[in-house]
Amino acid sequence: MGIAQVPLADYLTVSAAIFVIGVIGFLLRRNPIIMLMAIELMWNAGNLAFAAFARHFIDMSGQVFVFIVITVAAAEAAIALAIVVMVFRRRPDADVDEISVMRG
């Protein structure tokens, strides 16, 4: 029989936990690098849910979505890091609350 089947609910619980950690990290931390990491956590929580559903429903499109998300997340991280680097060059500290120059 091999490894026992892990139920879908467990995967989703883990996924939701990771997502909530990501959200809280994004909302509470002020260092942009940490915030990017929190965003990555949310991406991957979504990926985990996708993969779990793909397995549960025996439907490969969920796994295809995971690849797309990984690709987009990589692109997003590249752009965000570039922005963060530019901000670091111009300002001594990198607190997102300090760089609110585009407020209405």
Place this chain on the structure above:
Amino acid sequence: MEGYLRTAPFTILFLPLFGMIVIALVGPRVHRIGAAVIGNLSILGAFVLTAMLAWTVWRLPPDAQVLTVKYPPAWAAHPQFWAHIPPLTISFELRIDSLALVWMLIITGVGFLIHLYSVGYMADAKGYRTFFAYMNLFVFTMLLLVMAGNFLWLLVGWGGVGLASYLLIGFDADRPAAVLAARKALIMNVIGDVGIMIALFLLYAHFGSLSYKEVFGNVTSASQSALNWIGIWLLLGAVAKSAQLPLQTWLPDAMEGPTPVSALIHAATMVTAGVYLIARAHPIYDHAPIAATTVAVIGCATAFFAATIGTVQYDIKRVLAYSTMSQIGYMVLAVGVGAYAAGTFHFITHAFFKALLFMAAGIIIHNLGGEQDIRKMGGLARRMPLAFWTFLIGTLAISGIYPFAGFFSKDAIFDQLLASHHPVLWAFAVATALLTAYYMFRLLFLTFFTGEYRGEHEPHADRSFTMMIPTVILALLSVVGGWLVLPGHDAISSTLAPAFADSGKLPRMGEINWFFTSIATLVAVLGFGAAYVLYQRGAEIRVRLSTALRPLRALLFNAYYFDTIYHWLFEVPALTLASDVARYIDPEGVGGVTAGVARAATGVGDAMRGWETGYLRRYGLSMVIGMVLVLAFYLYLAHGGIAAGMK
């Protein structure tokens, strides 16, 4: 033959429009005479083609003389209609019958003579090319009006002549009086257009079609009261266009336009469109006695009313305008009592002698440098012999002196009035004839005799050949035009008979009743005598009379204060309302609403602005809240409400 009868009306109709377009396109590139030549040739061409068409049609058997020609022809790929709004189908159709042909001959024939006259008269005017373009536009729309084969195309022509009239009255746009007169004419004519439009709606409601053929063919299927209403609304259009009571006040003011315009549009052709309309709609009026009687009474009242005003006016063109109004009153009266042939006959002779009178007056005005006040004329008979002799012929013709044209046509109308048992209308018509002879000879005496020349400008002799030739031709026609109808020989009725085959009452003219004819002639001579005594012999009688009748004179001179009444009745309330709206409703009401909308948008913007703090984490929170809300919404959809989900 079939092809000719199909293409000829189309060519006649569009030749003047084509001329106008050519003037508009090449006009600025050629000498100004080029525009005049194009205009004249296009109208002359239309006249020659009309004469040929008339010659062809009038030789057909009588029952084949009413042609309905539809465009585009059957072999074309297009369907046979111009507008198709089920169940109403409107074709572009022309109706060529003797009634239309008579009008077409006068429009193109007299129209050509006046075009020719304009070459000389307008020689010094600004906008020479524009003038000819407008005149061509007028001829085109007027032809459309009389050639149309259904009421919708008639209305298109009807509005078109109103437009051309507006453009030409206000041709001298530098003078505020001309612009105001043009506006007045347009507004009054549009009242009539609306009347016709309402008649069209009623026609559609009762007959389901606007085509002459179908409406006139089924005219008895509608009730008499419906036909009466249609007749009354059509009459409103006729009244406005033909300057009859109570919409007559625009015509005297329209004399602000150049004299050839007055001759063509406001004497010979356009103002008689009302007569045409009633003659054309004769199947309706034959079955609508109340409407027909109204037509007759309005015509008679206008004839008398305008003649009384004509007796005291001092502007040469205004006298002629009031006489036009009065003569059209005769025509309307004639068609109102069912004497369609007599009305048409008077239209023909009137077109000749009234265009002649305007042209002769135009020569005088031209030679006096624009002077129109007859108090500043006098003694011109020797200085302008051509103008004098032609004006004399016109005056004799309009006064109904034998053997000039007006005698025969007026006599025909008087005869028909008696034959149809309308003695009261006849009495007023004869009284009008007396006044007509009086004011026309008064005008003649004051202009050409009554002492020496009283004006300031030194008059120069009439020279322009393009002005003299048409005047002489029309003078000849004013002499011989009446001979179309002689005892035992009635060219008009026999020509018109096929067009009125469904009427059943087209009485023959030319049966001279010697007693009543002598009365009419005697009355005309009496009018001449009165004018002669007052203006050639007894100056002191004239002075004493005018002092004694001062209030009456003032009443007549101001045309019964119609303008004043309309001013207080319509203009003042409308202007008061408009200015009140401008002062109160516009800033408070309309302005308030728009300002409120703007203030609301600004307020929403201000409120939203507070959210845009620039703090990245606040945006993140917004996204999370939105996400939670979307999620909650989907949960609600999936479980039929949170309460249901909790069970």
